[in-house]
Amino acid sequence: FGSFFRKKMLSSALRRSHRAVLASAVTLARPTAVGALRTLRTAAFANPSSTVAHRRALGGVGTARMMATDANAPYKNIIVERKEEEKVLIITLNRPKALNALNSGLMSELIDALEKADANPQVSCIVLTGGEKAFAAGADIKEMASKSFIDCYKENFAWTWQAVSKTRKPIVAAINGFCLGGGCEVAMMADIMYAGDNAKFAQPEITLGTIPGAGGTQRLVRQIGKSRAMELCLTGEMMGADEALKLGLVSKVFPAAETIPEAIKTATKIASMSQMSVEMCKEAINQSYETGLQQGLLHESRAFWSTFATKDQKEGMGAFVEKRKPDFKDC
Template identity: 60%
Template sequence: MLIMSLLLKQVAGRANFIFAQSSVARSESLRLYSTPAFQYLKTELAGEKKNVALITLDRPKALNALCNGLMKELSDTINNYEKDEGVAAIVITGSEKAFAAGADIKEMQPNTYAKCILGNFLNDWTRVAHCQKPIIAAVNGYALGGGCELAMMCDIIYAGEKAKFGQPEIALGTIPGAGGTQRLTRVVGKSKAMEMCLTGNMISADEAEKMGLVSKVFPSDQLVSEAVKLGEKIGTHSQLIVQLCKESVNTAYETTLQEGLKYERRTFHATFSTADRKEGMNAFAEKRKPDFKNE
């Protein structure tokens, strides 16, 4: 009986240990990357409900120049926040002096054509553009070259009043390589995109807003908090429907009008199979706030 009693205690103890481990795993899965250790980034959860992920580029001595290490950390961070059900939106920002002053020229300088082709250089720099969750760029200071391209990969750009945007690659004997000639043209039109890419000239935040590159301009010290507020506003809606809506807008950006209209209509139809569409319309009819379950 004594041996049996000891065995039962061991089994019970092991079961409690496994349960405790699984509880910790579940808890950690709810807040992936809440306490990361990075070389080139700072991350935190912002907003009243801590449901907005704030990623700060942190290479101050290099004006946040985008090196491979920084982009790898950014990609990994996006991967994890995308899986975190508690995160409704993501904000990417830099310092007041620079969002990102371009790609790291010293790192790129030794490259050859063969190395670029065989290594598919810059192919893995586009993770931000493929994120399912909304990403807001909060741009203070310089957003040049790769920095401007990174901002354009985001879904919405808010700018500080002293922000500067530009594609100066032409002065280095090369061209934009991460979407500068493509996304910029779609946003501001051929003439303006040609002017920026062929001269390398910078434009101000006010010019960028007039051209449609930037959604809104704020005083520099209010920029990040305003971007977080925007993320919080997005977070009040069904995350399921937000993701479907983002996909539909991106389809307009990337396809013909007729293809886009068909995609939008079918996606609209698809929302009628969700519990959140039913809850949203019921709440409207009953004059109350909806309680979305992301289902």
């Protein structure tokens, strides 16, 4: 009876507020996480401005050389900065009071920033990150709760988020803290995922009476296998960074303070390569998710052959033969 009563109380909490929804979801997934999430909420409200923490997180990576890519962009929910010398763009989800819950405003801004980055020749690689305590604690339940089927259908709700995965330039996700629900789905749209040792991953939608709706049932299976993906989606339980690394969800795990600097380091290395070859390589690898082996091999071969029409291929191979560093011009 005690267990039943507790579940009823959690159900009531779900209806009262978005923050209660998050706490309840984590409770159902792993009871020991409730205290941590409450502490996280308190800290977020005690320090609503994330600017200082954001700068601190980027410390040691040349923040003095950073500038906004579009000073006129009216972004309220994200921070966009560029490392000019390295052609790296850094996008930070910035709704600290809501633990970076993904609402329509944030996602519209994120997609807009990514589209601008794709069109900007001074950007070759993108780092996507969140706060110290949460990359993104899911979609905004307050915004979703009253939607009807017709609303979702007419709005293409969450389907439009797939634009993140269509970005031609590589995205390195730097994940600290909670990466839940829609947050985990957006992170999986990145090309490389780095996690801090405090990262927690989950698809807790089942605890809210629904299912993942932005790729969780599809990408998670492809990245960690059917059995564990099924278990996570059907129970809503959380997975730590070490297990995420073991299963292949993330590429590397770092101490939390090093996650963003390491992501920027990798992005800088990628940005130093031929941009055309990088984009073609990304496209070829992504084709392996969409096609059979033979069709994928054909796509790879054609992309490979096409690089021989570029000056960068001649420069890269010529530099190797001449034992010098290549100077790619993205042409």
